[in-house]
Amino acid sequence: MTDRVYPSSKPNGTTTAAATANGVGGPINLPPAKSQLYNPNRHPYRPQPTRRRRSRRSCLCLCCFWSTALIIILLLLATIAASVVYVLYQPQRPKFTVSALRIARFNLTSAADDTSHLTSLLNLTVSAKNPNKKLAFLFDPVTITTTTASNQLTIANGSFPKFTFNPKNTTLIRSTLSTSSQISDTESVNSLNSDLKKKTGVPLKIVMDTKVVVKMDSLKLKKVGIRVSCSGIHGLPPKGKSPSVASTSEAKCKVDLRIKIWKWTF
Template structure:
């Protein structure tokens, strides 16, 4: 009868006679779920941007509509009333005094002037009236050397009306610098007489029917006058046949006038 050998359940001993325990099976780490980046919270700016764009659009649209209405109204007024600028002229001018004196060392230069003239204001419009503030008048040489000033009271210019302002006096007693003296001496040496220029500054309000505008600054520049130097107390009569006057708007924005 054959013998059966059964394996021993006891741990085997090593060479030193000690018994080593069997190593436990390795423990697997728990499985982690795959990393998924979390989406960042987005700030919703679309409603605000849409609101701003909508406001800008309507603002621009309203401005364009108002500009269109203003242009239509201006065109209608122009077609109905045919507005024209007022017309000015200087039919007569007399030079009573124009004396230039200098000290021995030319350190002091002085000019004394006196002249008078007549101003004519004409309103060529049939439906427009003008209301003028007082005028500030300046007399200058052809080289823009200031010679004197004066004033004219304001007046009302009715439709198709002509106003005469007579005996307007301009005078001055002024100290001049070196450059102004040179320019004025050059003007005084001309054989055909000294050239003079007149400037009138004021503000005007325009009325069309029941509509009235705000006051707007204007400047009237009249030039082309020539006068010989007066002799004694007899004034010199200037030639005015080539004189012309032009009217320009004087618009003031902040500190600047255009």
């Protein structure tokens, strides 16, 4: 009895179709299909916000432009105001002249410990003139210091009370200067002894420091500091009880503003 072989009831459709398409009866291996993986944590692509950067830059440029323009306008207005004030009032600095300087006492003694003691008494007269026609000056108390012109050694100190300097007016500043100090600097003592041996006398310098308010009619400006420096003065110690008169014929005084910004003074 012969055994019969029956084909499978479920033929492989993929193999049969591929074999029929290729004209070959054998099986053909097809590549597996690629599956797309989905990542829920992946962020979608977003373009960079370029418009905001451009807007910020434009705002910054506008701020810089208007700030610069405002500063230029303020400087221009200040220049115009200063020009108007100068034309109307024609301001001038007050003028100072050393009228007289008398030395009543001037003693320099040396001690055994290589220190020196200086005792002095001076009478100073300074003539101050206001050349302005419409400006007045309100002076604070004046601090006066007399030093040597060579090494700035202090010879005497004094002061003068506050006063008002009216237009086209002349004021005499009279003050008594004195000191009783100890000098330990050998170089300063040697320089002073060398000046005392000169026929022309010791070259002296007078410095006056104060603060002043400028008054224009009823308007008062901000208080500023000034320094008056007078040089070209020569004096000798007195001989006997009579004071000696210092030479002031070549004395010249210069007035400088003293503007203080934080800790610095210009």
